[in-house]
Amino acid sequence: xxxxxxxxxxxxxxxxxxxxxxxxxxxxxxxxxxxxxxxxxxxxxxxxxxxxxxxxxxxxxxxxxxxxxxxxxxxxxxxxxxxxxxxxxxxxxxxxxxxxxxxxxxxxxxxxxxxxxxxxxxxxxxxxxxxxxxxxxxxxxxxxxxxx
Amino acid sequence: xxxxxxxxxxxxxxxxxxxxxxxxxxxxxxxxxxxxxxxxxxxxxxxxxxxxxxxxxxxxxxxxxxxxxxxxxxxxxxxxxxxxxxxxxxxxxxxxxxxxxxxxxxxxxxxxxxxxxxxxxxxxxxxxxxxxxxxxxxxxxxxxxxxxxxxxxxxxxxxxxxxxxxxxxxxxxxxxxxxxxxxxxxxxxxxxxxxxxxxxxxxxxxxxxxxxxxxxxxxxxxxxxxxxxxxxxxxxxxxxxxxxxxxxxxxxxxxxxxxxxxxxxxxxxxxxxxxxxxxxxxxxxxxxxxxxxxxxxxxxxxxxxxxxxxxxxxxxxxxxxxxxxxxxxxxxxxxxxxxxxxx
Numbered sequence: 363x364x365x366x367x368x369x370x371x372x373x374x375x376x377x378x379x380x381x382x383x384x385x386x387x388x389x390x391x392x393x394x395x396x397x398x399x400x401x402x403x404x405x406x407x408x409x410x411x412x413x414x415x416x417x418x419x420x421x422x423x424x425x426x427x428x429x430x431x432x433x434x435x436x437x438x439x440x441x442x443x444x445x446x447x448x449x450x451x452x453x454x455x456x457x458x459x460x461x462x463x464x465x466x467x468x469x470x471x472x473x474x475x476x477x478x479x480x481x482x483x484x485x486x487x488x489x490x491x492x493x494x495x496x497x498x499x500x501x502x503x504x505x506x507x508x509x510x
Numbered sequence: 511x512x513x514x515x516x517x518x519x520x521x522x523x524x525x526x527x528x529x530x531x532x533x534x535x536x537x538x539x540x541x542x543x544x545x546x547x548x549x550x551x552x553x554x555x556x557x558x559x560x561x562x563x564x565x566x567x568x569x570x571x572x573x574x575x576x577x578x579x580x581x582x583x584x585x586x587x588x589x590x591x592x593x594x595x596x597x598x599x600x601x602x603x604x605x606x607x608x609x610x611x612x613x614x615x616x617x618x619x620x621x622x623x624x625x626x627x628x629x630x631x632x633x634x635x636x637x638x639x640x641x642x643x644x645x646x647x648x649x650x651x652x653x654x655x656x657x658x659x660x661x662x663x664x665x666x667x668x669x670x671x672x673x674x675x676x677x678x679x680x681x682x683x684x685x686x687x688x689x690x691x692x693x694x695x696x697x698x699x700x701x702x703x704x705x706x707x708x709x710x711x712x713x714x715x716x717x718x719x720x721x722x723x724x725x726x727x728x729x730x731x732x733x734x735x736x737x738x739x740x741x742x743x744x745x746x747x748x749x750x751x752x753x754x755x756x757x758x759x760x761x762x763x764x765x766x767x768x769x770x771x772x773x774x775x776x777x778x779x780x781x782x783x784x785x786x787x788x789x790x791x792x793x794x795x796x797x798x799x800x801x802x803x804x805x806x807x808x809x810x811x812x813x814x815x816x817x818x819x820x821x822x823x824x825x826x827x828x829x830x831x832x833x834x835x836x837x838x839x840x841x842x843x844x845x846x847x848x849x850x851x852x853x
């Protein structure tokens with residue numbers, strides 16, 4: 363006999379496992395701090411790379427001027443200005459990334475908790491359905507108590 | 511009238527559910543094909559890529575791979591087209607795409623395909639449908655992929671107009687072309703205007719749909735359309751963006767219709783049967799308003815065949831019938847004639 367309630371629950375579990383669940387389970391392997399740190403690090407790398415590319419475009423754009431004024435340029439001021447800009451951008455991005463990934467992690471944990479609640483319900487359904495599981499558990503318990 | 515429409519809706523939804531395995535790839539294939547068609551029409555330079563077999567092959571590839579691959583394929587195809595027209599511009603586009611990815615696109619999450627949808631729908635003159643649907647289902651954060659899509663589209667527009675004046679081979683000319691393209695990109699008011707209006711649309715629709723009023727989704731679509739038209743008109747007056755106003759208005763109306771159809775299939779609510787309940791627990795007092803979803807059960811129409819197919823008559827039945835005929839209660843010849851006539 364098919365148990366409709368069980369089938370429905372299992373379908374929902376399977377649906378979650380195959381879509382969002384994958385990502386959530388992956389996230390659950392990290393601690394929150396580790397997860398946020400890794401992603402902030404990724405952000406730092408990508409921002410640095412992107413900023414370097416922008417600088418490259420800028421250098422080419424102003425290449426004529428740069429070559430003409432190569433001797434008289436205020437290199438120190440220029441470097442300071444662009445490094446300063448880089449630091450500002452990086453700080454803003456890191457702060458936003460930190461908040462964003464923290465929220466994402468918490469949400470994912472909540473969904474995972476719901477998933478486990480459903481799993482527990484499924485388990486209890488199995489238990490209701492046939493006494494085998496309970497018998498087995500009782501055996502285990504007695505075995506454990508024997509050991510201790 | 512409304513019942514018929516709802517019945518059709520129920521039937522279509524049931525059809526999609528029943529044949530999901532077939533419908534999904536077919537829809538994906540059509541989308542992929544439309545994407546490559548649009549790209550080829552807009553910036554086609556590479557002859558081989560523009561041929562029908564190549565288009566079909568690419569679309570097929572996009573059908574059976576995740577959406578991100580389709581986005582990537584579209585980017586590569588566009589780059590190849592630009593490369594054939596002007597290698598320098600292709601390098602520039604590639605670098606700009608990487609910058610875009612590093613700074614914005616990688617935060618777009620599961621709405622990554624919006625980056626592809628916006629340029630394609632711009633070519634079809636209905637890009638407004640994207641912020642409308644996002645305003646219905648998503649958060650204002652989706653402005654990130656929307657902005658990316660707008661930037662990509664404007665980038666190709668500007669580069670397309672630059673490629674026409676190209677013919678340069680000397681190093682100074684290349685540098686001039688490069689400076690010209692960058693200047694035009696930075697001075698592109700339409701890019702900023704598009705991003706701004708789309709963001710306001712998503713935000714207003716998002717705030718609207720949180721309200722507890724009847725027909726809130728339909729109303730927010732209408733408000734989104736008004737925001738869109740007014741936004742473009744006002745910015746046109748102030749910034750002289752020189753947009754095509756008729757095309758914008760018709761595009762917005764078309765987008766609104768598409769968004770309404772989308773909303774109708776996503777969620778049909780029965781506002782005539784709203785239930786309001788109030789109750790309390792230890793901590794709160796609750797005012798609950800529950801709007802039922804419309805569920806129509808479509809009557810199964812099955813065709814019942816009355817005539818018996820004589821060719822597949824079971825042996826037992828045949829023997830029984832013969833026995834009956836032989837018993838003399840029925841004239842066999844008549845029956846035989848009928849059978850012959852049918853044959």
